[in-house]
Amino acid sequence: MPVHTVDLYVFFANDENPDANIRRFEQDLDMANRDWKGCIQFIVKGIYSSKRKRIVDAASIPATNVFKNRQIDHLIRAARYSIGYQTGIYIFYLNGDYFAEGRGKNVVGVSGTEMVDFKSSKDYEFFGRILLTNMAAGRHTLAHELGHILFKRYDARENRFIHSDPSGPYIHSETKKMDPAHNNNRKNLMFKISPSVNPVLTFEQCQVAKQCKIVQAQNEIQSNR
Numbered sequence: 001m002p003v004h005t006v007d008l009y010v011f012f013a014n015d016e017n018p019d020a021n022i023r024r025f026e027q028d029l030d031m032a033n034r035d036w037k038g039c040i041q042f043i044v045k046g047i048y049s050s051k052r053k054r055i056v057d058a059a060s061i062p063a064t065n066v067f068k069n070r071q072i073d074h075l076i077r078a079a080r081y082s083i084g085y086q087t088g089i090y091i092f093y094l095n096g097d098y099f100a101e102g103r104g105k106n107v108v109g110v111s112g113t114e115m116v117d118f119k120s121s122k123d124y125e126f127f128g129r130i131l132l133t134n135m136a137a138g139r140h141t142l143a144h145e146l147g148h149i150l151f152k153r154y155d156a157r158e159n160r161f162i163h164s165d166p167s168g169p170y171i172h173s174e175t176k177k178m179d180p181a182h183n184n185n186r187k188n189l190m191f192k193i194s195p196s197v198n199p200v201l202t203f204e205q206c207q208v209a210k211q212c213k214i215v216q217a218q219n220e221i222q223s224n225r
């Protein structure tokens with residue numbers, strides 16, 4: 001059985017001490033690999049500490065259109081440049097507990113993708129980016145945000161890119177408003193607020209994730225060497 005892997009590049013844009021940062025990331029990675037076990041394996045390709053001027057306070061970034069924010073845009077561009085525009089998922093640890101209010105209150109993690117090459121609906125390349133605050137520590141936030149990126153795919157029927165949860169949507173219990181990016185099962189990793197203990201994934205979620213362009217099948221990597 002091929003192992004499906006995803007490359008991660010980690011950047012600390014905070015002023016924590018290096019040991020605490022590494023411990024924090026290892027805990028997040030450990031949870032992510034446990035949550036996605038039997039489906040996707042995350043491989044760390046590099047860990048980098050940002051220079052002093054690149055420290056970003058989450059509280060100064062409104063939680064709406066985060067990736068259009070100048071400071072965040074600069075942070076990501078610098079990171080991409082510094083590692084030669086590798087394909088994978090870029091994870092940034094920011095200073096502070098929460099993003100500034102915007103899309104929601106008390107936001108501790110955000111994710112998104114950016115297309116770098118598009119030849120056709122079957123031949124394209126993108127990279128992922130995740131931002132985490134201090135309050136995402138000890139929770140399944142990284143594993144959850146990774147899910148949003150892994151669900152990015154081209155939908156031939158709708159003729160556009162989507163990143164909806166294949167086992168979604170989340171339906172608000174009172175307003176009945178639907179959120180296609182999230183799951184309606186509180187035990188599922190992709191529930192709106194990621195569960196605190198042993199989140200589950202569905203077969204469909206795993207299947208969609210494995211087909212994501214950012215995922216590599218390990219036996220293919222070996223044959224290329």
Ligand SMILES: [Zn+2]
Nearest residue numbers: 144148182192
């Ligand atoms: Zn989410």
